[in-house]
Amino acid sequence: MNWYHQACPAPSAVHRQLAQQRQTELTKPLGSLGRLEEIAVDFAGWQATALPELSRIAVRVFAADHGISRRGVSAYPPEVTTQMIANFANGGAAINVLSAAQQADFAVVNMGTFSAAVASPKVYNLQLAAGSADLSSAPALSPELVEACLAAGQAQVDGLDCQLFVAGEMGIGNTTAAAAIYAAHLGLQGIDVTGRGTGIDDASLAKKIALIDQALALHADQLDSALGILRCLGGLEIAAICGAYIRCGQRAIPVLIDGFIASAAALLAVDINPSLRPWLMASHRSSEAAHELGLRALQLQPLLDLGLRLGEGSGAMVATPLLQSALQLHSQMATFAQAAISENT
């Protein structure tokens, strides 16, 4: 048995029950805090305590280049992947701002880019390959590379001390890989899953759809397993996120899934290891239309719908203050007994 098949523990049913009971005792009409009540109960189960708290958040942005990015499927050139790694190292990206605001443990994991590595204490330069292969003409990754990427995600999570994990991604062309994964996993075609990513025009969109259909046809006999899909259609950062998510479940660390690409990794991670599912939450609904199909397959209800289409873990980090509000309400509100207020009759 591979490490990633080992079962994740179940969240504590006893502590979920205790938190549910406390929610009925707080000075508010029953159910009036809606999803915030459910979040508190979920964290109670995850942390195995009736009064959970959230202060230690870890963010890992997994970056990689994609062979398919040379085919004109993005509004930006592939060099932007490495340029953005430098921006992450210098603190200038959206995810830097949001991570700093939450005092999150932030780092970038360079899984493999076309250009030379950016040296920085904030960047782990793994460079397992010079990007992935063009998935429309060859398998994106070798079987050995898939294993190495899954293990790299695992190793990142093994080094963490946190109460919540956020994976971000950076890789020009990775909405093409992610869309192909949705199609293969859900049994759909290019037209059903393809969006404009960084903002491509109609001609590039048509080309992106055609290349995805070409990839689905080329690899058809390899797409009946999550590992086959990851190898043929994935990317180095997508495979690493997949491994990181599975390790989070195994270590009882809840995961806040970011947008469209991170959800592609989550779809495959749950397929590989179904016991991961209770450890997952989704931050937001991306403006990539097919994201909704992935969220539905994962049976996840996103917290926010703000028209976000950035990635990097940014949507997840916008949602974390909401989680903290839910937990503060849960632990700090007075009960009916404490406040001497009459209960529901």
Ligand SMILES: Cc1cc2ncn([C@H]3O[C@H](COP(=O)(O)O)[C@@H](O)[C@H]3O)c2cc1C
């Ligand atoms: C400056 C810049 C910063 C980004 N940060 C995240 N992405 C996002 O856009 C890319 C995917 O879109 P596509 O498939 O169309 O290339 C990924 O890198 C994703 O993280 C960015 C893209 C750009 C250009």
Ligand SMILES: O=C(O)c1cccnc1
């Ligand atoms: O939803 C996302 O995660 C997304 C969408 C477009 C480009 N990059 C990321």
